[in-house]
Amino acid sequence: MxxxxxxxxxxxxxxxxxxxxxxxxxxxxxxxxxxxxxxxxxxxxxxxxxxxxxxxxxxxxxxxxxxxxxxxxxxxxxxxxxxxxxxxxxxxxxxxxxxxxxxxxxxxxxxxxxxxxxxxxxxxxxxxxxxxxxxxSTAFCGQSCHQVMEPAYATYRNSPHSRISCVECHIGEHAQWLTKAKFSGARQIFAVLFDTYPRPLPQPITSLRPVRETCEECHRPEMFHGDKLYIKDRFLPDELNTHVQTVLLMKIGSGGYQGRQAHGIHWHVAEDHQVFYKHTDQAQEEIVQVWLQDEGQEIHYFKKPDNNEAMGAPLLAMARKMDCMDCHNRPTHIFRSADEALDEKMITGAIPPEVPFIKRQALALITAPYETSDAALQSVSRGLKEWYAANYPDFTGARKPLLDQAIAGVQQAYRENVFPEMHIGWDTYKNFIGHKNGTGCFRCHDGRHVSQNGQIISRDCNCCHIVLAENEPAPDVLHLLKQALADKQQP
Ligand code: HEC
Ligand code: HEC
Ligand code: HEC
Ligand code: HEC
Ligand code: HEC
Incomplete structure (x- = not known):
């Protein structure tokens, strides 16, 4: 056989x-x-x-x-x-x-x-x-659980970090963080399946691996140096949507390296000036104690209470050592304010600035409360069409394409920053990089944090930047710079 x-x-x-x-x-x-x-x-x-x-x-x-x-x-x-x-x-x-x-x-x-x-x-x-x-993969992290991750994913896609993957910041290479991340990932999948996740997702997130390790894989602030010119383009809510600019000479500074002294804004990252703080709220906005360990000596600052402010709120958590995240808490999930979102669309031309009053009208429509994204987008479209039909009828005729483009741009500005289904409105997530509404740097640099011997954490405007122009049409300083360059090029 x-x-x-x-x-x-x-x-x-x-x-x-x-x-x-x-x-x-x-x-x-x-x-x-x-x-x-x-x-x-x-x-x-x-x-x-x-x-x-x-x-x-x-x-x-x-x-x-x-x-x-x-x-x-x-x-x-x-x-x-x-x-x-x-x-x-x-x-x-x-x-x-x-x-x-x-x-x-x-x-x-x-x-x-x-x-x-x-x-x-x-x-x-x-x-x-x-x-x-x-x-x-980014597709898995950002797109599988669509509704939950949409805000994080949409903002990530519009950020300077959109070419690095989620895991490069959120997980990292060490086995310990990897296991932690996979376990918490599994838990999150259950939260999505059974619809028990919080809306909006809480921040700050505590499961991020030590942030200096993460960011310093690519950035080394101790090697930064000097000042840098920041130009911010804005549009006023008038008929012409007047284009104005704010120019700041930002004292980026350095964490000090190879004999160079730490100075300017990144002075905070130097190992020999360590700043610690305690806060009383989950969002880390209310900072009541700060202390600085500076080359052996220690300075304690306490926040002076406002007249009508009850201080005694219990301190949350342990002392936190300041790191990148205390300023760059939104390096990639950047939620813009309604104003900034429109400015950004106008500077890129997604919203044509030649449509009269578009800034003012759009702002009013996108800042109204809505239950769902769709409702908001429809309201934007209907609202703008009605207003222009009543006030600038040529935008329903010959110049209709311009208005249509503007509507699409305004809708996009809304869609990229507001997520009603996740209870994320225009100001849900605070950005600590500047001092909007007294948060960010002014959580400490508000002139109210005083040490026993009377030292105050600086609130001097020139400590961090020199404001060369503020919301000016065609600022002199930019004109001067261009002029200087032109003079130099002429023999
Ligand atoms: C450049 C680093 C970086 C990258 C890349 C990144 N994140 Fe984040 N992410 C952060 C930081 C920092 C926070 C914490 C913000 C805080 O605690 O205030 C955060 C917070 C979050 C949160 C909590 C909600 C929030 O906005 O605070 C989610 C969800 C999230 N990230 C998902 C993602 C997804 C999905 C991707 C990829 C599509 C991604 N992240 C890519 C740095 C990053
Ligand atoms: C895997 C590499 C990588 C990691 C990790 C990373 N970044 Fe970046 N970062 C980049 C790249 C690339 C750019 C874009 C540079 C450019 O556009 O010129 C950038 C840009 C930036 C900028 C400048 C943004 C701007 O508007 O010009 C800041 C601030 C920044 N990163 C902060 C951080 C912080 C804070 C972390 C840690 C949470 C971090 N980065 C983690 C690669 C990284
Ligand atoms: C005290 C607050 C603070 C701390 C702490 C801080 N930064 Fe910054 N950083 C700033 C500010 C303010 C700017 C300039 C304004 C802006 O980017 O909007 C800046 C700019 C940057 C830039 C862009 C620089 C450029 O030349 O365009 C990078 C990259 C960066 N920081 C990375 C980091 C990293 C990484 C850490 C942690 C090791 C860190 N920063 C710690 C406040 C801080
Ligand atoms: C947790 C508290 C805290 C926060 C938040 C904070 N700082 Fe500071 N900063 C300090 C302390 C403490 C000092 C040292 C005392 C002083 O110089 O007034 C300091 C000093 C400075 C200095 C002077 C450095 C030098 O050369 O002596 C600059 C510039 C500065 N901070 C910029 C910033 C900027 C920009 C932000 C926001 C993006 C910020 N700081 C956020 C606590 C803080
Ligand atoms: C502790 C550091 C610090 C101090 C003190 C400070 N600023 Fe700023 N300021 C910043 C940073 C950082 C930004 C940039 C934020 C960003 O990149 O969007 C900024 C942004 C600004 C802007 C531009 C805002 C915008 O986006 O249009 C103006 C105007 C301004 N500051 C004015 C002032 C004035 C006036 C004072 C004095 C009362 C002051 N600042 C004190 C750190 C500081």
Missing amino acids: ERKPVNFIKSILIYISRSKLSVVGGILLSVLTPVLLVCILIDIKGTVQNPYFGFLIYLILGPLFLLGLILLIIGLFMSRGKEDIGLFTFEYIAEQLARPGRYIRIRRHLLLSLLITLTTLFLVAFVSYTGYHYSE
Whole structure:
């Protein structure tokens, strides 16, 4: 009786059929293998752009495939007729070897088993590797749980960090943070499935790995130096949407490096001037104690209470050592104010500034409260059309395309920053980089933090920047700079 490969496969099937577990496993495998292979091929070719596609392949089909494989193997080993599985036992091989002329068949069987084993190993490795990678991808983090992550993802996409992946800031390389992140990730998936996540998502987030380690992988503020010119473009809410500019000479400074003294704004990151603080609220906005360890000496500052302010609020948490996040808490999830969002669209031309009063009208519409995004977008469109029909009728006729473009731009400004479904309005997340509404730098630099011997954390405007122009049309200073350059270029 000659055993052909067909018989060989037949005998494997018989063994499988002896155990219910391996039957289930076998069915899973035979259904999933072709589906999975086709899906992976499609994914590699990049034909399907839907983020759920990756989720389906790597986090559902992949693990199911592994489950099938495990069931099959467990079933085989547990099956009763173990003694019959000649193929898998040494006795069988020994018996075959004992018979002359059988080597060829044995070799064929061994090769076949080896091939199956290797393919399986490869598939297992491939599925776990790609699954793992997929769980690290921006598509998974930012797009799978659409509603929850939309605010974070939308703001990320409009930020200078949109080319680095979420995990580069949120997880990092060390095994300890990796495990922590995967566990909290699993918890988050449950929160999404059962709809128990908080809206808006809380901040500051405490699970970020030590932030200096993270940011300093790419930025080294101790090596910064000197001042830098910041120009902010704004539009006034008048008929002409007058373009004005604010010019600041920002004292970026340095954390001190190779003999260079720490100075300016990044003085805070130097190791020999460590600043610690305690706060009384979750958002870290109410800072009541600050102390500075400066080359051996320690200065304590306490916040003077306002006349009508009850101080005694309990201190939250332990003392926090100041790091990048106390100023750059929004390096990538930058939620703009309504004003700034419109200015940004106008400077890029997404909202044409030649539409009269567009800044004023748009601002009124986008800052009204809405229940859903769709309601807001419709209201913007209807509101602007009605107002221009009544006041500037040529925008319903010949100049309609300009108005349509403006409407699209205003809607985009809204969509990028406000997420009613997640309870995120215009000012939900504060940015600490400047001193809008007295937060940010002014949480300490407000002239009210005083030490025992009367030193005050500076509120001098020139300590951080020199305001060269504030909301001026065509500021002199920029004119001078351009003039100086032109003079220099002329011999
Ligand atoms: C440049 C670093 C960086 C990158 C890249 C980054 N994040 Fe963040 N993310 C942060 C920081 C810093 C915070 C904490 C803000 C705080 O605590 O005030 C944060 C906060 C969050 C929050 C909490 C909500 C909030 O806005 O405070 C979510 C959710 C989030 N990130 C998701 C993502 C996703 C999804 C991606 C990729 C699409 C991503 N992040 C990419 C730095 C980053
Ligand atoms: C993987 C590298 C990487 C990491 C990690 C990273 N950044 Fe950046 N950062 C960049 C790149 C790239 C740019 C864009 C530079 C540009 O556009 O000129 C940038 C730009 C910036 C800017 C300038 C933004 C602007 O408007 O010009 C700031 C501020 C900044 N990052 C802060 C941070 C902070 C704070 C962290 C830590 C939470 C961080 N970065 C983490 C790579 C990184
Ligand atoms: C005391 C607050 C503060 C701290 C702490 C701080 N920064 Fe800054 N940083 C600023 C300000 C203010 C600017 C300039 C204004 C802006 O970017 O809007 C700036 C600018 C930057 C820039 C852009 C520089 C450029 O030349 O364009 C980078 C990158 C940066 N910071 C990274 C960091 C990193 C990384 C850390 C932590 C090691 C850090 N900063 C700590 C306040 C701070
Ligand atoms: C947690 C409190 C705290 C916050 C927040 C804070 N600072 Fe400071 N800063 C200090 C202390 C304390 C000093 C040292 C006392 C002083 O010089 O007045 C200081 C000093 C400075 C100095 C002078 C450095 C030097 O050369 O002596 C600058 C510039 C400065 N801060 C800029 C900023 C900017 C810009 C921000 C916001 C982006 C900011 N700080 C936020 C606590 C803080
Ligand atoms: C502790 C440092 C610090 C002090 C003190 C300070 N500022 Fe600022 N200021 C900043 C930073 C940082 C920004 C930039 C924020 C940004 O990049 O958007 C800023 C931005 C500004 C802007 C531009 C705002 C905008 O976006 O249009 C003006 C105007 C301004 N400051 C005026 C003042 C005046 C007036 C004082 C004195 C009462 C003062 N600042 C004190 C740090 C400081």
